[in-house]
Amino acid sequence: MSNRRSRQSSSALRISDDQMIDLVSKLRVLLPEIRERRRSDKVSASKVLQETCNYIRKLHREVDNLSDRLSQLLDSVDEDSQEAAVIRSLLM
Amino acid sequence: MQPTSSMKEEFLQKWQMGLQIYRPLIDNTSVSERRKAIKLSADVAMASLRRGTTCWSRALIQKTATEDNFLVRQMLSGIKAETLINKKLPKVMCHRKIVRRSKKILRRRKSRSAIEEVAAKARKLVKKKTQGLRNVVPGGEFMSNDVLLIQETLDYIVSLQTQVNVMRSIVDAAEAGSERTAYYLGKPKFAIEDG
Numbered sequence: 001m002s003n004r005r006s007r008q009s010s011s012a013l014r015i016s017d018d019q020m021i022d023l024v025s026k027l028r029v030l031l032p033e034i035r036e037r038r039r040s041d042k043v044s045a046s047k048v049l050q051e052t053c054n055y056i057r058k059l060h061r062e063v064d065n066l067s068d069r070l071s072q073l074l075d076s077v078d079e080d081s082q083e084a085a086v087i088r089s090l091l092m
Numbered sequence: 093m094q095p096t097s098s099m100k101e102e103f104l105q106k107w108q109m110g111l112q113i114y115r116p117l118i119d120n121t122s123v124s125e126r127r128k129a130i131k132l133s134a135d136v137a138m139a140s141l142r143r144g145t146t147c148w149s150r151a152l153i154q155k156t157a158t159e160d161n162f163l164v165r166q167m168l169s170g171i172k173a174e175t176l177i178n179k180k181l182p183k184v185m186c187h188r189k190i191v192r193r194s195k196k197i198l199r200r201r202k203s204r205s206a207i208e209e210v211a212a213k214a215r216k217l218v219k220k221k222t223q224g225l226r227n228v229v230p231g232g233e234f235m236s237n238d239v240l241l242i243q244e245t246l247d248y249i250v251s252l253q254t255q256v257n258v259m260r261s262i263v264d265a266a267e268a269g270s271e272r273t274a275y276y277l278g279k280p281k282f283a284i285e286d287g
Contacts, residue, residue, distance in 0.1 A: 023242040030249050046214070049221035052245060056228045059252040063134065066259040071127035073266050087266045 024048045031055050093246075095254035099141060104258050106137035110167050129163070132156050136167045138255045147240070148248045151231025 024045055031051050073087055110133025114126075121129075136156050142149035157164040204212065225241060226232030229248050235241040 023239075023246075026246055027242070030246065030253075044214075046217040046221045049218065049225055052249070053221070053224045053228055056225075056245075056249065056252065059249075059256055060228075062256050063131065063252075063259065066256070066263050067127050067131040067134065069263050070130050070259075070266065071123050073263070073270060074126055075123045087270060 027052055093250050095250060095257055099251075099254045100258050102141055103137050103254050104262075106140055106167065107134050107258070110134075110137055110163065113163060113166050128159075132160050132163055133167065134255055134259060136164055138251050140168060141251060141254070142247070146244055146247055147235060148230045148232075148244045149251075151234070155230060 027048050031048070111130065114129045114133070135152055139149040139152040139156070144150055153164060153168070222238055222241065225245055226235065229235075229241070229245050231244070232241065235244060
């Protein structure tokens with residue numbers, strides 16, 4: 001009884017090998033670092049997952065950095081200046 | 093799948109709309125408040141592209157709503173704002189206790205060969221990395237189904253790429269425009285490189 005239940009819940013949690021291969025290949029298309037590596041599809045799943053995490057964190061940092069730069073731009077221009085007009089026309 | 097130009101266009105429109113909401117306040121706020129406004133409107137713009145069809149986008153909208161409810165409501169007005177903000181995220185949590193207990197029982201019964209040991213370690217590593225993914229994808233904690241998690245991750249990455257792409261273009265253009273204008277006005281505000 002508990003055997004059956006455990007098998008059910010663990011198969012809901014784990015991906016089958018085929019599904020993993022398919023998903024990994026999709027991730028590889030998106031991840032620039034992995035794309036350049038060896039073409040064999042034997043890149044380990046855990047490696048791909050790790051690279052994915054790293055990539056997402058990198059994108060987060062980039063968004064933060066861009067928000068920073070933009071807020072600085074809006075700050076460093078005078079209300080009436082030409083520069084302000086340029087920036088505001090781009091954004092608003 | 094890569095960010096399409098229609099995605100980028102829609103993101104830009106929505107982001108601009110979000111920034112316009114802040115327009116009257118912009119001149120009287122600090123740099124850090126502006127920064128927060130820019131980022132939050134970018135996030136809502138990105139999430140709204142999915143119109144509530146993905147878990148990560150709903151989770152991101154809810155998270156942003158806790159930081160600035162007004163902004164989210166304004167940006168989403170007309171796209172069922174109420175339902176998106178209040179919608180309950182799927183509570184498909186795995187029943188960890190049951191799984192742990194059953195795994196313990198299984199372990200006691202089986203004696204493993206060396207190959208099984210290696211495979212088990214690999215699976216454990218994948219599990220650990222998958223958990224890491226849950227920490228970076230919005231709403232990841234609600235995705236106990238690994239297949240769903242990876243699908244959401246793929247979509248989230250494409251959306252993030254769209255967001256970064258557009259923001260980068262705008263910021264680069266604004267910086268260049270601002271430098272050039274300052275240059276032509278004879279203001280030595282920024283360091284200008286020739287050519």
